[in-house]
Amino acid sequence: MQCPKCHAAMHTYNRNGVQIEQCSNCRGIFLDYGELEALTRLESQWSPAAPPAPPAPQAYPAPPAPAWGAPQHGGHHGGHYGGHHRHKSFGHMLFSS
Amino acid sequence: MSPHPSLAARVRQAVHPGRDLPGCACETVVLADRPDATVVRHGSLVGKAHAPGTDPEALAARLRVAARLPGVLLPPVATAPEGQPRPHTLWPYGTPVDPGDPDAAPWEAAGTLLARLHRTPAPPGLPPMRGPAKAADAVHRLRRTVGPGHPATAPILAAWSTLAPWARAEAPLPASALCHGDLHLGQLVRHPAPDGPWHLIDVDDLGTGVPAWDLARPAAWYACGLLPPDEWARFLGAYRSAGGPAVPADGDPWPALDVPARALTVQTAASSVAKAAAEDRSLDEVEQALVDACARMGRLPGAQAPNPPT
Numbered sequence: 487m488q489c490p491k492c493h494a495a496m497h498t499y500n501r502n503g504v505q506i507e508q509c510s511n512c513r514g515i516f517l518d519y520g521e522l523e524a525l526t527r528l529e530s531q532w533s534p535a536a537p538p539a540p541p542a543p544q545a546y547p548a549p550p551a552p553a554w555g556a557p558q559h560g561g562h563h564g565g566h567y568g569g570h571h572r573h574k575s576f577g578h579m580l581f582s583s
Numbered sequence: 584m585s586p587h588p589s590l591a592a593r594v595r596q597a598v599h600p601g602r603d604l605p606g607c608a609c610e611t612v613v614l615a616d617r618p619d620a621t622v623v624r625h626g627s628l629v630g631k632a633h634a635p636g637t638d639p640e641a642l643a644a645r646l647r648v649a650a651r652l653p654g655v656l657l658p659p660v661a662t663a664p665e666g667q668p669r670p671h672t673l674w675p676y677g678t679p680v681d682p683g684d685p686d687a688a689p690w691e692a693a694g695t696l697l698a699r700l701h702r703t704p705a706p707p708g709l710p711p712m713r714g715p716a717k718a719a720d721a722v723h724r725l726r727r728t729v730g731p732g733h734p735a736t737a738p739i740l741a742a743w744s745t746l747a748p749w750a751r752a753e754a755p756l757p758a759s760a761l762c763h764g765d766l767h768l769g770q771l772v773r774h775p776a777p778d779g780p781w782h783l784i785d786v787d788d789l790g791t792g793v794p795a796w797d798l799a800r801p802a803a804w805y806a807c808g809l810l811p812p813d814e815w816a817r818f819l820g821a822y823r824s825a826g827g828p829a830v831p832a833d834g835d836p837w838p839a840l841d842v843p844a845r846a847l848t849v850q851t852a853a854s855s856v857a858k859a860a861a862e863d864r865s866l867d868e869v870e871q872a873l874v875d876a877c878a879r880m881g882r883l884p885g886a887q888a889p890n891p892p893t
Binding site: 495537548549550551552553554555572573575576577578579580581582583 | 620680682685687688717765767768769804805806807808809812815816819835836837840841844851855867868869870872874876879880883891
């Protein structure tokens, strides 16, 4: 996606299981619906006394997608393809004009 | 029993030349029977009855391309179609992708074959590829058979209106490459059966045009959240590795893919909604994802995209 502020390309990063888009130019950050809440929830789980956890492994960024694409792009939480079972209707679509 | 006895008889005769027609014990199997194509198999050969009104000269020009590119397109048995009003053609039987196992889809082969097709100079006199015409047909059918009463019609038509005229078949197609025109997983077969190399089949829509169109159906599926990112990456990566000219060798491919992928999203949404309406049912999750993508297209600023680079 493109940065809504400076229109440079945005790259997807995985932070503790939450997908974050960051602009390659102005470093601005875009959060999808629910992602801020997910981050807040994660933050509240941190005990002040707990030792710092090792950083989460960097997820392989999803390939770029257009602005009109599905909002869940780049997420493990999204897409209609979830799991090992393709939707039957899409299975048919793969084979037809 | 074949819905096209003359087609079945022709295939049978080609498989067993010189034998009395009723005297063979092999089975004739109908592989497809749609308004635009009937396909029957008998032994090692397949006969196709093309759509009524198919231009025999244009079809012959397309068959000659297939005959000249045997490593890319399945070569026909003969390059002269026969019969009217539905011309018949004969092909060797090839093993298709198993529809019950789309995870085994040969995405790398599809990308590589398209790159090789797109890198082949188009012979003079070849007609334009029919991708935009088919998208326009689907939108026309939606208008005619479903109409404004369905909640999906307005967003689909709004998305259609964002497309450049060439992508709606309302202006000449920028002709920069030899294109297949209708790529999907049903357009790949292994030849010789059962485990030869993959080939592209179905030259009915083949012609000169914008090569990104051939990448646009998988691109649309990926953009709509239907095709997993890794399968899209395998397809696009193979296309790029084989030197395909439709997108830059690296970087963001979407400036080149955007218009065709929008068109294929609109076409697929329009066909899906028409089908759901004909079956008097609501849209399923996949069909709704396509309509939702159309709605987002209609809301984007600067929707009238320029022509792709030629």
